[in-house]
Amino acid sequence: MRRILVIRQCAFGDYMAARPFLVELRRLFPEAHITLATVTTYRYAVPEDLGDEVFVQETRGSLAEQWRSLRALEPVDILFDLADTSRSRVLTLMAPAAIKLGFPYRGVFNRLLYDVGLRRSNYHYEAEVLLDFLKVMGHKPRYPLDFAMPVHRQAESPRVIAYFPFASKAEKSLSLDSWCQLIDRAAREFPDYHHVLLEGHKAEESGDFLAEVAARQANVEVQPRMSLEALGPWMAGVSALVCGDTGVRNLALATHTPTLGIFFQTLPYRYWPRYEDLHEAVFLRSGEVPGSTDILQGLEELLTRVYPERGAPRQSVSDASS
Incomplete structure (x- = not known):
């Protein structure tokens, strides 16, 4: 796995919940180039320190500009859609990737968009749910979770x-x-x-x-x-x-x-x-x-x-x- 795309289009708190996933993703694929994909609305608190590149999907320009934005991504080996929004699904569809993973609320998207589709649970801590994508690959996440943040003593x-x-x-x-x-x-x-x-x-x-x-x-x-x-x-x-x-x-x-x-x-x-x-x-x-x-x-x-x-x-x- 040389190139990885992680789609996370969300607000401040959801970015915090995604940090252990990115920490463990780096442990699993230490040599990979990790691109974080977001949208112009949600630039605040993007965990840039845990990736190699940030891709900002154009959502405010003309249709032509938005289309060019979608086509700007280079091919990747694996794509993780951690957002399940209409915009993330479009990006997932358009992005060239060998393997695509996501957790859609609607099961139909498992067949249309993803090679691996996981069900999202609202009864477990969000940060742990995201780690299920890496458990599919046999990874063993560390506990307590590592957020790569200052730690309370x-x-x-x-x-x-x-x-x-x-x-x-x-x-x-x-x-x-x-x-x-x-x-x-x-x-x-x-x-x-x-x-x-x-x-x-x-x-x-x-x-x-x-x-x-x-x-x-x-x-x-x-x-x-x-x-x-x-x-x-x-x-x-x-x-x-x-x-x-x-x-x-x-x-x-x-x-x-x-x-x-x-x-x-x-x-x-x-x-x-x-x-x-x-x-x-x-x-x-x-x-x-x-x-x-x-x-x-x-x-x-x-x-x-x-x-x-x-x-x-x-x-x-x-x-x-x-």
């Missing part, structure tokens, strides 16, 4: 709990009022921890809404937005991250930082690694939004399990205020 981490209250869609996260109430209560009930709200890279992902809580609670602050290069090491240095279904949580998973995920719009299992006992998911079987009591109980259980040497992390409100 439990013994050295300061008592900092990070919160990321934003998501790609507002309905996938708690309301800002709910986040204020949650962090305010967490600051009182977990007084030995510093509680830091992380701003997002978008202008509207500001922490200004927490100003009143930060002024009232000495152990609450807002971390201004930072670059992706700085975010990885910073995330690896906190004790835990509390957030919803977001790309930032996927980054925390990639650094093996303990996480408490809050789920109600999406199934938790696809974003919940079970190969290491560092992650917990808060969700209700009814599909309702978890309340502060559910979330803080989950946080207490997570911190107790991951950092038993620190003792009980939570105090009652009366004890915390005394």
Whole structure:
């Protein structure tokens, strides 16, 4: 295998989930030239450090320009379609490859596009599902998964709990009022921890809404937005991250930082690694939004399990205020 094409047209969090696949792909074919294919919309966080070349499929120009873009790829020995979008299927069809692998949601594409088609499961962590393509070839992935990212060190981490209250869609996260109430209560009930709200890279992902809580609670602050290069090491240095279904949580998973995920719009299992006992998911079987009591109980259980040497992390409100 001298030339390999990996199609992954997705957002920040999904790129994070693809990193172990790329690490293990390099282990399996150390001499191969690996091209990562994306589209103009999703250039942010492309794992360029794990490939040799990035191919950007033209999706905004004229039909002629888009056609030329599709025909620009050189022949490859093997193609992995890790996206299963209409654009990735067109690229898979047009790209000259000796072997094509994908996991289409519709079985008909197994016969039309792929030599090997695998079923995608929504009940296993996405990063592990992607490794099935390499297991087909007899490869033995290493565990815990290697994301080629800074790694959290439990013994050295300061008592900092990070919160990321934003998501790609507002309905996938708690309301800002709910986040204020949650962090305010967490600051009182977990007084030995510093509680830091992380701003997002978008202008509207500001922490200004927490100003009143930060002024009232000495152990609450807002971390201004930072670059992706700085975010990885910073995330690896906190004790835990509390957030919803977001790309930032996927980054925390990639650094093996303990996480408490809050789920109600999406199934938790696809974003919940079970190969290491560092992650917990808060969700209700009814599909309702978890309340502060559910979330803080989950946080207490997570911190107790991951950092038993620190003792009980939570105090009652009366004890915390005394």
